[in-house]
Amino acid sequence: MLLGVNQALVKLVNVGFSPVFQAGLRSACAILPVLAFALYARKRLSITDGSLAPGLLNGLLFSGEFCLLFLALDYTTVARASLFFYTMPVWLAVAAHFLLPGERLTLRKAAGLTLAIVGVTVAFSGRSEASTQTSWIGDVLALAAALCWASIALLTRLSRLQDTSPQMNLLYQLVVSALVLLLIAPFFGDQVREPTATILGIFAFQVIVIVAIGFTIWFWLLSVYPASNIASFSLLAPLFGVLSGWLIFHDPLTPVFLAALGLVMAGLVVANSRASPPVDPAAGHPQPDAPEPHKPD
Numbered sequence: 001m002l003l004g005v006n007q008a009l010v011k012l013v014n015v016g017f018s019p020v021f022q023a024g025l026r027s028a029c030a031i032l033p034v035l036a037f038a039l040y041a042r043k044r045l046s047i048t049d050g051s052l053a054p055g056l057l058n059g060l061l062f063s064g065e066f067c068l069l070f071l072a073l074d075y076t077t078v079a080r081a082s083l084f085f086y087t088m089p090v091w092l093a094v095a096a097h098f099l100l101p102g103e104r105l106t107l108r109k110a111a112g113l114t115l116a117i118v119g120v121t122v123a124f125s126g127r128s129e130a131s132t133q134t135s136w137i138g139d140v141l142a143l144a145a146a147l148c149w150a151s152i153a154l155l156t157r158l159s160r161l162q163d164t165s166p167q168m169n170l171l172y173q174l175v176v177s178a179l180v181l182l183l184i185a186p187f188f189g190d191q192v193r194e195p196t197a198t199i200l201g202i203f204a205f206q207v208i209v210i211v212a213i214g215f216t217i218w219f220w221l222l223s224v225y226p227a228s229n230i231a232s233f234s235l236l237a238p239l240f241g242v243l244s245g246w247l248i249f250h251d252p253l254t255p256v257f258l259a260a261l262g263l264v265m266a267g268l269v270v271a272n273s274r275a276s277p278p279v280d281p282a283a284g285h286p287q288p289d290a291p292e293p294h295k296p297d
Contacts, residue, residue, distance in 0.1 A: 004240025059176020
């Protein structure tokens with residue numbers, strides 16, 4: 001829910017701050033609460049454990065992800081940005097097939113991903129009367145942000161970041177993105193637009209609840225579960241994103257767009273559904289799956 005509503009909150013805060021400046025400021029403000037919690041909980045924070053190089057690279061990918069996503073919301077609707085941004089599990093599953101041992105695509109997953117890609121194609125082709133001539137730019141930016149997000153998840157699983165604490169992984173990304181985004185923000189126009197008390201309150205909610213708490217939980221999930229299975233945890237995110245765009249901004253939900261959303265959601269469900277457990281011929285009933293080993297934090 002937090003991931004889905006995030007796009008609507010970003011678009012609201014874009015009224016008060018330029019997108020790139022907002023993204024950089026959000027990262028900068030989130031560093032302190034994440035660091036404070038990590039120290040309080042005695043989480044391992046180290047840059048000498050082999051995680052520095054991939055951590056810095058993840059930070060650059062994180063910078064690109066939110067620079068692209070925040071800019072996208074200046075061009076397109078929350079609903080459309082949510083649909084394209086939350087295709088991340090599609091690209092993650094495809095890449096994991098080639099890069100992560102034991103996470104190859106099955107026929108079921110391939111069929112589901114094909115459905116989702118068809119849905120994206122339908123969404124690109126369907127334009128509503130409320131669409132502007134530049135809304136396609138936002139669509140493309142949101143899709144590129146999804147690719148950056150998938151790259152972060154892959155790098156986390158392929159590098160020493162898998163063994164570091166979720167707080168350390170997030171701190172790499174917050175520190176690097178704060179520096180990079182605040183440095184390039186002046187190149188994207190006026191940094192401060194029309195901030196109000198309400199906008200500042202929404203921004204504070206993003207910093208504490210979505211970034212400091214929500215993103216930490218996300219990276220903990222990545223450290224424990226297989227990357228392709230993580231997709232199942234974010235299946236509801238595009239629905240919450242589309243719903244929040246409709247409720248707050250009255251984003252038009254045309255039949256074509258709803259069909260595209262349905263295809264994407266159906267594809268993700270099929271791709272992440274588990275096959276039926278094998279039947280023991282002697283006992284005549286399904287055998288339970290072996291539990292996955294738990295990796296302590």
